[in-house]
Amino acid sequence: MIAWARKVRLFVFDEDPPGDIESLEDDSDALRSIWKNWARVEEKKRIVLALHIHDIELAKLRHHEPILRHTPENLPHLSAPELFAAPCAKSWKSLYLGTKKPVQGTHLPVAGRSSLLREFPQNDFLSYGMLESIGALAYEDSSRGHSGRAVVQQCEELLIEWYRKYAQVSNASKHPDHFCLMILWHSIFMHLDTRFDQLECACGREGEASAQRNRPYASSWAESRAAIRALLHATLIQQHFQLLPIGAESAIHVPMALYNCGIAWACFTRFGSGVGDSFVDPATLCEFPEIKLFGPKQLKSFLDIRSNIQWQKSESGPIFKIMDLLGRISHWKVAGSFATTLMALVDTQDLF
Structure with missing residues (x-):
């Protein structure tokens, strides 16, 4: 394309100024020609x-x-x-x-x-x-x-x-935010300090050999300040999506934004151990420049989710919630593919 x-x-763009259109009659051919060219x-x-x-x-x-x-x-x-x-x-x-x-x-x-x-x-x-x-x-x-x-x-x-x-x-x-611009804004922040390509590989996207090579990065990321920042924005993305009117068609970037939220939560719970809890202190979280735009109230949802996760497992509450949200998107077929991929990350043997 x-x-x-x-x-x-x-x-x-061969853009010619319309000229003095004020003097043209409303029903004139000259005005219609200028309008069509414009x-x-x-x-x-x-x-x-x-x-x-x-x-x-x-x-x-x-x-x-x-x-x-x-x-x-x-x-x-x-x-x-x-x-x-x-x-x-x-x-x-x-x-x-x-x-x-x-x-x-x-x-x-x-x-x-x-x-x-x-x-x-x-x-x-x-x-x-x-x-x-x-x-x-x-x-x-x-x-x-x-x-x-x-x-x-x-x-x-x-x-x-x-x-x-x-x-x-x-x-x-x-x-209204028809293009879901705030979801895109938060998703870009998630990419600033996080290499999602390596996180996907660590989860097994390209086989066990590639997973072994990328797991050191996933483990270090899960204990880092970058992970907390990504998950803060993941929480806000979920909130923005849930505020969309019922039946509204989400923008083309929304399914991938939710999918990256799922990858981030899956890697955080699978490869993390809670050692990086010092980064979860509200005073530390407010040091992120973008969080200052919203105030500390926006941190409560993240802290609530963070306090209820199970370590060393992918099948945490946040990832199931994200799969449910992806299932609500009917307009973009890729949303179903993303939900299926996230489901494959879940170790179902311990669920039942």
Whole structure:
């Protein structure tokens, strides 16, 4: 798909300004022509943004680097959804004249800079693409088998600034989170210090020989601060999913986010021993910069779950809960595959 998109120059936007549309008659052919040309460019932008999102999601699924180069500041700028959904030239003209003229670029900092967001889009689809692109930094670094502190810190800063800007926009408009952006936000934090590829291998994804090679990492991870951070966000992901309206179709990234929660809990209980309990102190947990955004109240659910797990076993309460949540997703068939994979991790001989 990406090769085809490049061949037909889908990533090149020949965007001509509409000009003085105010002087055009509402039912004129000239206005309709300008509107249709504008709409074609907007369609291309949305296809490109969708390709970026799918590229990152496939990279996460297969634990490899994305094909595209993902930098948030290079994403195409989208017009407001209401403007794009205008049913006719007359309606589009009225909305366009009343809309603030878009500024090219998303104004996210270029990689390596510490400057913060200066302008945030009023479009959830573009916010979605921006967030996925921030996550691509963490996924690329993790796919190479390491998590450099500089990359982790850069992602932390971008994620925290994204959240602050998004919270302002979403509170002002009071619109629902149709793209499950907060679930994606938490799932990216889970990847910052955790190599899910190695955790899956430690659970036996590629056979016993690979499992033996990766179990030292899984054991050290389970006793580390990184595991506590990942599980904190896993708990918040579950809470956000349970708040979705009944019958709502979750976004494409949600099944994998829940699956990673299950992998994290399975490895934590199977390879952990409770030695790292010093990391579970509420004062220590509040040292994570993102947790300060929510306050200590959000820690209670995690601490309650943490106090009831059984060590050296995968069949803990959290993993069964996650399998149940995956079963509620009917729109994405991959959710069933993820639930089946998690079930295979459970040692059923001791259950009955």
